[in-house]
Amino acid sequence: MPQALFRHLYRYRRWYLLLLSALVLALFPNRQAPPQGRHLDDIRHRDFIAVFTRNTPTTYYEGRHGPTGFEFELIRRFADHLGVSLSMDASRNIEGVLDAVRSGEGDLGAAALPLDPTLEGLYFSRPILELQPLVVYRRGLPALREPADLMGRSVGAIRGSGAGLILRELQVELPELSWKEAADLEVADLLQRVENGSLDAAVIYAHQFKLNRLFFPGVENGFELGEPLSMAWALPSGQGLGLLEEANRFLYALQLDGTLDELVQRYFGHDDYLEYVGARIFINDVHEKLPDYADLFRKAARDTGFDWKLLAAVGYQESHWDPQATSPTGVRGLMMLTNPTAEEVGIADRLDPAQSIDGGARYLLQTMDRLPEEITGTDRLWMALAAYNVGLGHLYDAQRIAELRGGDPHAWTDVREALPLLQNREWYSQTRHGYARGGEPVIYVRNVRRYYEVLNYVDRSQQQFFQLNQRVPDEDDDSLFNTVPPVL
Structure with missing residues (x-):
């Protein structure tokens, strides 16, 4: 056999094997196979599906509000689809997961498994995610x-x-x-x-x-x-094709209705946030600076009802967690409070980080409480942050502009489009408070949201990360x- 042809066949052998497996299943679906639905019937009879996975940030882990992870989200939905409860075992490595499924101890393996048709005793589902x-x-x-x-x-x-x-x-x-x-x-x-x-x-x-x-x-x-390889679920090959076919129908439906893309984006789609601020600078500040102020943010969060990580994100946007920060206009401190704002919330020393964080949190709460009650949900939070930056008067003006343009004055998406128009005479001449650098609060809210999402990721993953490193003796x-x- 010519060497080039040998290399080609060797390199793409798994794809030829996958194609061959599919053809065999199509031509001889019942040959030496148990009843088609036996495995699926057993699962429904016992009322739970036993899934083996791995304890990693990309598959399954315990978050602040319970189990989470990309594969957990899929498996939880699949169990609901089958109408059964879910039993998860995350104690194995990849080989242990495959052995558990192959032996019948597990009904399904969902552990960032590469689709490999050469493995004996296993079926693999349709591809779920591309693995590059x-x-x-x-x-x-x-x-x-x-x-x-x-x-x-x-x-x-x-x-x-x-x-x-x-x-x-x-x-x-x-x-x-x-x-x-x-x-x-x-x-x-x-x-x-x-x-x-x-x-x-x-x-x-x-x-x-x-x-x-x-x-x-x-x-x-x-x-x-x-x-790229393909990530797929593994199922035992000796118990019929009913569960495999049901899993493939389920995954295909998630792909069609956009749920699969939504989950991929939620778990793997936010790397640009770190690129925006500089990954090394931000994560260094998270490790080096934030621990000095985390307890102060937590206390302010308990007093005001905000998530402490949101307050920390505001502090980073304001000063990069520098309690001595001072702007050319005289705004000072970790939360960059003006003198009038400090007096309003009863802060005597803006350069004291405890007072600054407490004052900034209470001022944000006051700002949010002053918004019209028609603004609800996250729209209320984003508009409060915009007002924290640009002032309530200018936010109200942007709401009016949004309404004049046929938008919803209570929706952040429409107000966000209106805020930069406060820089244009055509529009600010129609408002009560006049000109404002309306593009700045849009960038401000965007950055706070980015920092907040990164801090959320760090918070929910850091414990998992250290557990992984401590697991190995x-x-x-x-x-x-x-x-x-x-x-x-």
């Missing part, structure tokens, strides 16, 4: 920009994650390539080892790096490696990894 392998490397090393740059580097991967499939394909072209695989580590563990120098690089997935990069400013984005890394040798 990504090489990341330690900051300070020469840039890794192509596969050849991996030669001579210490490269790590998670066994069973699909990274090994891509690397083995790469070995056909680079037979001297070698890497390390570990079954009992997660993405955070690999990135930590890259940052501290135990590894030079790692192969993970792009969406995993987007979520975890917050905690690892010393890890660089290298290059995409190979073609202090032992020599060599005992955690198996080395995949070259194929010379």
Whole structure:
């Protein structure tokens, strides 16, 4: 067989196997198979579905308000679709999840599993999410920009994650390539080892790096490696096709109605927030500055009913958490209060961080309470923040402009469009309070929302992150990894 053809068949073998599997199922759907719906009937009879997953920020974890995670959201909806309760086991690694499903201990595996039709004893659902392998490397090393740059580097991967499939394909072209695989580590563990120098690089997935990069400013984005894989659910192959077909119908419906895209965006779509402020600066401030003031934000939140992270986001937008901040116009302190505002809320020392945070929180609450009662929900919060920045009078003027333009004066989306018009004589001449730099409150609210969402992510993920790193005992890394040798 010509060498080029051999390489082509080897590289794309999994796709040919997937196509062959689909053809076999289509042509011989009942051959040596149990009754079509037996497994699904068993689940409905016992009234629960047993799902095995992994305890990671991209799959399933305990958040502030209970279980959450991208795959948990999908599985919870699937259990509701079946009309049964949900039993989750997140104690296994990838290989353990697959073994549990293969043995029948679990009904379904949902653990960021790559679709691999070569695995025996398993069916895989239709693809759920594209998994783009990504090489990341330690900051300070020469840039890794192509596969050849991996030669001579210490490269790590998670066994069973699909990274090994891509690397083995790469070995056909680079037979001297070698890497390390570990079954009992997660993405955070690999990135930590890259940052501290135990590894030079790692192969993970792009969406995993987007979520975890917050905690690892010393890890660089290298290059995409190979073609994307597909994330799918795993099901036991010896119990009929009823559950598989029902899962595929369910996932297809989520794709059609937009729910799947919405979940992907919710969990993996906000990396630009950090890019806006500078990932390294912001996360450094979260770690270095915020702990000095977090308790003060929490106390102010208890007194006013706001989320403490929202108040912290306002403080970052105002001063980058600098209690000595002073503007050319005389606005001062961590929450950048004017003298009249400080007097209004009873603050004697604007440069005292406790007083500034307390005063800023109470002023925001007063501002919100003064808004018309027709403004509800998050619209009320965003407009209060805009008024905190530009003043209530100018916000009322923007509401009037929104109404004159045929919009809803009680909806932030319409008022947001009207605020910049306060800079145009054509419009501000029709208002009570006149000219204002109306574009600034729009940017102000946008930035506070971005900081707030990032802080929400850090808050719900930080405990999970440290749990992942503490899960591995202090032992020599060599005992955690198996080395995949070259194929010379």
